[in-house]
Amino acid sequence: MADTVLFEFLHTEMVAELWAHDPDPGPGVSVGSRGEEAGATTGQKMSLSVLEGMGFRVGQALGERLPRETLAFREELDVLKFLCKDLWVAVFQKQMDSLRTNHQGTYVLQDNSFPLLLPMASGLQYLEEAPKFLAFTCGLLRGALCTLGIESVVTASVAALPVCKFQVVIPKS
Amino acid sequence: MADTVLFEFLHTEMVAELWAHDPDPGPGVSVGSRGEEAGATTGQKMSLSVLEGMGFRVGQALGERLPRETLAFREELDVLKFLCKDLWVAVFQKQMDSLRTNHQGTYVLQDNSFPLLLPMASGLQYLEEAPKFLAFTCGLLRGALCTLGIESVVTASVAALPVCKFQVVIPKS
Secondary structure: OHHHHHHHHHHHHHHHHHHHOOOOOOOOOOOOOOOOOOOHHHHHHHHHHHHHHHHHHHHHHHHHOOOHHHHHOOOHHHHHHHHHHHHHHHHHOOOOOEEEEOOOOEEEEEEOOOOOOOOOOOEOOOHHHHHHHOHHHHHHHHHHHHHOOOOOEEEEEOOOEOOEEEEEEOOOO | OHHHHHHHHHHHHHHHHHHHOOOOOOOOOOOOOOOOOOOHHHHHHHHHHHHHHHHHHHHHHHHHOOOHHHHHOOOHHHHHHHHHHHHHHHHHOOOOOEEEEOOOOEEEEEEOOOOOOOOOOOEOOOHHHHHHHOHHHHHHHHHHHHHOOOOOEEEEEOOOEOOEEEEEEOOOO
């Protein structure tokens, strides 16, 4: 029971903590200890990037613990299906709701009730708060893909809470 | 499987992240964005306190999800036993190895192979690195106790990895 929610509680604290350390510095405040130059926007971008990086490394580590048969994946699409099913269940105890692709390296993974957004009210009210709850998971997907040998760019968008779309773009080499 | 290790991976990243942001500032570097005055020691104390605070809030939140019958605890010792058994299993998938008390409000909880220290080599080699892997859990215990109506001071000590003792002191009111 509790270990299911433990990840979500810890994620919430982590987001809050990173945001608390990047307040809007008043005028005259110079370069902070993190190297951000000035302004809340830069600090927030930094926090998003930190969260994404943490997600990436956790995704890599999880990827390394995947069952060996996953190494036999030949098709990109199989790998993506695996993330939508097995990885999502392992992390969020549910499967991704849909997976679409243009068959040219772009995949859209949709979760209709993304667990990390559920604590927020539904609808449009807190939409601008959403990005900070998505960065870690974007990194998680990118990290797991990396362990499976696929370089990618992962972004997320929310049109209405708690529905979330993750876009995975795999550049053709 | 993966959700068991997810907490541990995320905890590792969180510790690394907080430490990365508190490097030893060179001479001439003044007050950082977190308000630390100077020196790695102050920054590290700050990070420990941040980790402890995150643990506290997660412990409080977990405490609120405990089964209702736990609210019927009358004796302090029952509450401590509950932490050693149910809380520890929920978070670390194992029970605490021993619980001792002087019957005057001091309790020593010993875990002979504390999971968050296991990734480190055993013995004395990395002993000085241990405190940063204990702060979150000290907070977790304090937070869970707080939700159960008990104010406490929780500290941890390591004599040889991965054995860890948590000392809970409950001031008499």
